[in-house]
Amino acid sequence: xxxxxxxxxxxxxxxxxxxxxxxxxxxxxxxxxxxxxxxxxxxxxxxxxxxxxxxxxxxxxxxxxxxxxxxxxxxxxxxxxxxxxxxxxxxxxxxxxxxxxxxxxxxxxxxxxxxxxxxxxxxxxxxxxxxxxxxxxxxxxxxxxxxxxxxxxxxxxxxxxxxxxxxxxxxxxxxxxxxxxxxxxxxxxxxxxxxxxxxxxxxxxxxxxxxxxxxxxxxxxxxxxxxxxxxxxxxxxxxxxxxxxxxxxxxxxxxxxxxxxxxxxxxxxxxxxxxxxxxxxxxxxxxxxxxxxxxxxxxxxxxxxxxxxxxxxxxxxxxxxxxxxxxxxxxxxxxxxxxxxxxxxxxxxxxxxxxxxxxxxxxxxxxxxxxxxxxxxxxxxxxxxxxxxxxxxxxxxxxxxxxxxxxxxxxx
Numbered sequence: 001x002x003x004x005x006x007x008x009x010x011x012x013x014x015x016x017x018x019x020x021x022x023x024x025x026x027x028x029x030x031x032x033x034x035x036x037x038x039x040x041x042x043x044x045x046x047x048x049x050x051x052x053x054x055x056x057x058x059x060x061x062x063x064x065x066x067x068x069x070x071x072x073x074x075x076x077x078x079x080x081x082x083x084x085x086x087x088x089x090x091x092x093x094x095x096x097x098x099x100x101x102x103x104x105x106x107x108x109x110x111x112x113x114x115x116x117x118x119x120x121x122x123x124x125x126x127x128x129x130x131x132x133x134x135x136x137x138x139x140x141x142x143x144x145x146x147x148x149x150x151x152x153x154x155x156x157x158x159x160x161x162x163x164x165x166x167x168x169x170x171x172x173x174x175x176x177x178x179x180x181x182x183x184x185x186x187x188x189x190x191x192x193x194x195x196x197x198x199x200x201x202x203x204x205x206x207x208x209x210x211x212x213x214x215x216x217x218x219x220x221x222x223x224x225x226x227x228x229x230x231x232x233x234x235x236x237x238x239x240x241x242x243x244x245x246x247x248x249x250x251x252x253x254x255x256x257x258x259x260x261x262x263x264x265x266x267x268x269x270x271x272x273x274x275x276x277x278x279x280x281x282x283x284x285x286x287x288x289x290x291x292x293x294x295x296x297x298x299x300x301x302x303x304x305x306x307x308x309x310x311x312x313x314x315x316x317x318x319x320x321x322x323x324x325x326x327x328x329x330x331x332x333x334x335x336x337x338x339x340x341x342x343x344x345x346x347x348x349x350x351x352x353x354x355x356x357x358x359x360x361x362x363x364x365x366x367x368x369x370x371x372x373x374x375x376x377x378x379x380x381x382x383x384x385x386x387x388x389x390x391x392x393x394x395x396x397x398x399x400x401x402x403x404x405x406x407x408x409x410x411x412x
Contacts, residue, residue: 010174010198020098022048036207046096105130111209138251142169154178166241168192168226190240193222234408247386259375266402267410273399276368
């Protein structure tokens with residue numbers, strides 16, 4: 001019988017629905033490697049509804065398990081016409097064994113030099129947090145393991161994890177067969193990564209796991225995107241849904257917000273002054289800033305309608321975030337809602353009618369100030385030294401600027 005390679009052993013996990021089957025089914029799929037994998041299999045209280053044909057070469061069909069009594073169990077050939085005799089089975093033959101996902105996750109996390117942690121993601125089948133990889137102090141990246149048998153199910157898991165993670169993470173699966181290129185691009189777009197265990201972990205014939213290469217080499221591309229270089233003393237850079245900040249030897253990932261984007265642009269252009277309207281337009285990617293009080297600066301009817309629809313959507317997402325106790329997401333939604341209300345206020349009067357000629361420079365300044373001070377609050381909590389520097393060197397008035405006495409070289 002052909003001996004399975006490490007890759008084939010991993011692939012078997014993506015061929016057994018629910019990672020549960022009879023011992024005969026596991027033996028058929030694993031062949032001589034069954035003993036190496038057996039340590040990960042645990043019996044359940046369930047009984048299999050079928051077993052593989054035991055005859056060699058046999059008909060190849062799955063024989064239906066028929067239980068007449070605890071001591072009278074048989075496997076009946078399902079071929080028409082019947083090609084094999086009915087076989088006698090014992091209860092041990094039909095007990096369902098499933099992969100011990102806790103033990104599997106622990107072994108994988110340990111092999112990847114990560115701190116094992118276990119948390120089943122209950123609304124994502126066959127998906128769990130198995131550990132946290134910490135290449136440096138203050139940098140902690142979750143390791144998620146998902147084992148699917150369908151590419152669409154895999155994509156659903158990836159999309160769900162992307163939606164609920166504000167920071168970069170590592171997604172693991174037995175092979176790369178179900179992770180399509182567009183899924184890899186989505187993960188990389190937010191500085192997360194996908195690893196196929198068959199590519200990076202050797203599943204030895206004795207059942208032990210070991211990395212095929214040094215772990216830092218396996219994760220080198222991922223780490224290059226999420227860690228500052230040792231020589232980078234000052235970093236304020238967007239990565240995925242967070243901002244990587246480095247100041248005074250302290251590295252932190254902070255939650256994304258419009259205020260963080262404003263600060264980053266000011267750090268990138270020391271000594272330059274910007275009006276709030278200009279700064280907001282630049283961060284939004286507009287070609288030029290609108291003239292305060294002009295018709296172009298205010299929202300047209302369609303844009304105003306879209307803003308109000310987004311406000312309603314935010315209220316629904318806040319309800320969901322409260323239900324999930326997702327405080328980070330809730331804070332980001334509150335900030336976006338407040339800023340949208342300010343934007344609507346820029347375009348409408350007290351009676352809700354569209355403005356036509358009022359000068360909104362002061363309201364634009366207020367919006368920028370609120371956004372930056374909300375960012376300050378997050379920065380102060382995580383890196384007081386950075387907050388102290390910014391609060392002393394950022395000018396937030398009618399004109400906004402970054403004017404430090406000694407100019408650090410920021411990487412943004």
